[in-house]
Amino acid sequence: MDRLLVKGGRPLSGEISISGAKNAALPVLAATLLTDEAMVIGNVPYLHDITTTTELLARMGSRITLHEQMRLEVDNSTLQHMYAPYELVRTMRASILVLGPLLARYGRAEVSLPGGCAIGPRPVDLHLRGLRAMGAEIEVENGYIKARARRLRAAELNLELVTVTGTENLMMAATLAQGTTVLNNAAREPEVIDLADCLNAMGARIDGAGGDRIVVQGVDSLHGIRHDIIPDRIEAGTYLVGATMTGGRILLRNICANLMQSVLAKLREAGAEILTRENNLELDMRGRKPRAVNVHTAPFPGFPTDMQAQFTALNSIAEGTGAITEQVFENRFMHIQELLRMGANLRLEGNTAISRGVPALLGAPVMATDLRASASLVLAGLVAHGETQINRIYHIDRGYETIEEKLSLLGARIQRIFGETPGTRSRRRNIA
Numbered sequence: 001m002d003r004l005l006v007k008g009g010r011p012l013s014g015e016i017s018i019s020g021a022k023n024a025a026l027p028v029l030a031a032t033l034l035t036d037e038a039m040v041i042g043n044v045p046y047l048h049d050i051t052t053t054t055e056l057l058a059r060m061g062s063r064i065t066l067h068e069q070m071r072l073e074v075d076n077s078t079l080q081h082m083y084a085p086y087e088l089v090r091t092m093r094a095s096i097l098v099l100g101p102l103l104a105r106y107g108r109a110e111v112s113l114p115g116g117c118a119i120g121p122r123p124v125d126l127h128l129r130g131l132r133a134m135g136a137e138i139e140v141e142n143g144y145i146k147a148r149a150r151r152l153r154a155a156e157l158n159l160e161l162v163t164v165t166g167t168e169n170l171m172m173a174a175t176l177a178q179g180t181t182v183l184n185n186a187a188r189e190p191e192v193i194d195l196a197d198c199l200n201a202m203g204a205r206i207d208g209a210g211g212d213r214i215v216v217q218g219v220d221s222l223h224g225i226r227h228d229i230i231p232d233r234i235e236a237g238t239y240l241v242g243a244t245m246t247g248g249r250i251l252l253r254n255i256c257a258n259l260m261q262s263v264l265a266k267l268r269e270a271g272a273e274i275l276t277r278e279n280n281l282e283l284d285m286r287g288r289k290p291r292a293v294n295v296h297t298a299p300f301p302g303f304p305t306d307m308q309a310q311f312t313a314l315n316s317i318a319e320g321t322g323a324i325t326e327q328v329f330e331n332r333f334m335h336i337q338e339l340l341r342m343g344a345n346l347r348l349e350g351n352t353a354i355s356r357g358v359p360a361l362l363g364a365p366v367m368a369t370d371l372r373a374s375a376s377l378v379l380a381g382l383v384a385h386g387e388t389q390i391n392r393i394y395h396i397d398r399g400y401e402t403i404e405e406k407l408s409l410l411g412a413r414i415q416r417i418f419g420e421t422p423g424t425r426s427r428r429r430n431i432a
């Protein structure tokens with residue numbers, strides 16, 4: 001299994017380009033199931049979660065061609081198996097996104113139940129309840145969701161909780177349903193808007209995406225188009241936290257600053273000077289240490305839960321005391337134990353992590369437990385004295401495109417140690 005070695009102590013400095021958003025690319029790939037015509041998707045990030053999705057589609061019978069610059073062409077005219085197996089779904093919960101499109105387009109689907117994960121139980125009951133209200137017959141048997149419908153019909157759906165993939169699944173299902181579906185308490189995330197833009201360009205009639213009430217007028221069919229994925233606001237935010245923690249100065253290209261206002265506000269509060277121009281953003285800490293901040297995670301436009309772990313790492317070395325409250329997921333503080341091993345002064349009170357910044361963290365071997373927790377450990381490594389070894393980095397590869405290369409471009413000392421397989425010695429790829 002690959003590991004990352006980080007030697008702390010250098011401020012991040014330089015320029016990098018931000019990749020397309022994983023959480024926008026996954027639902028758009030699922031949306032290709034809604035048409036027989038070829039779709040071309042640009043600005044797709046090169047990530048494990050993307051290859052898991054293309055493998056899922058390919059196993060169903062879709063033909064996928066990779067063009068230069070991660071442009072994917074997906075042709076679902078030969079789809080045969082409306083089936084998402086456990087071995088793929090268990091590695092990526094977002095596989096549940098194929099359920100709505102398969103039901104809407106083919107009237108049947110068999111998708112493994114995702115099960116629990118490191119950040120809490122994360123059920124899919126709201127997805128299933130919405131599809132049932134649209135006329136689907138759904139049974140859960142032997143760990144699989146088995147769903148059928150002649151043609152889905154419109155319904156007024158009141159989502160009990162704000163759910164991002166739930167909103168996306170039901171919005172996709174509603175595009176081909178009979179009548180006008182209303183989604184109340186819908187997620188307002190930019191990735192939901194990107195999906196709605198893509199679906200509308202395919203011929204869907206969706207109004208209100210980006211607000212909490214989405215209205216979808218069902219149509220008979222959708223057609224193929226070319227769609228470019230929006231930039232990844234979480235990837236961008238992670239590098240900005242890294243620059244803030246290290247007292248650095250970086251320029252990010254291909255970003256969309258107005259999707260990141262809650263994070264930028266907290267970085268400014270921490271002492272960062274931020275300038276945005278068109279698709280670029282420059283952050284300068286002028287060599288200063290950050291100040292601790294208080295954060296409450298919430299659905300968009302609130303502070304994203306996917307940035308919580310990175311800000312916990314920031315607070316652990318900041319001036320003063322900070323409180324970080326996680327309100328979206330239960331049990332999303334697995335990184336705290338690892339940060340404590342690096343010398344952080346953090347304590348958990350209910351769902352709030354309270355920190356008193358320490359002058360320095362100390363490098364240590366640490367274990368990544370989920371995608372964003374892993375990123376927070378890399379950031380901690382950037383400011384730690386000595387060497388930090390981050391194990392189980394397959395989590396990072398799910399969501400960060402070549403993190404070690406991008407950080408090296410920003411001057412960090414980081415290298416990937418390729419995992420040992422029987423009969424071979426581990427190889428070091430020295431990027432720093």
Ligand code: UD1
Pocket residue numbers: 023026093094120121122123124125126127128161162163164165166191305306328329330
């Ligand atoms: C998506 C993102 C993930 C992000 C999360 C919250 C993708 C691929 N993933 O995950 O990166 O951390 O939004 O911004 O876009 N819930 C239920 N029942 C359901 C659905 C959700 O109880 O049927 C609960 C969850 O357990 C959680 C909350 O609702 O407590 C929000 O989850 P949700 O927005 O659905 O997260 P995901 O869509 O899985």
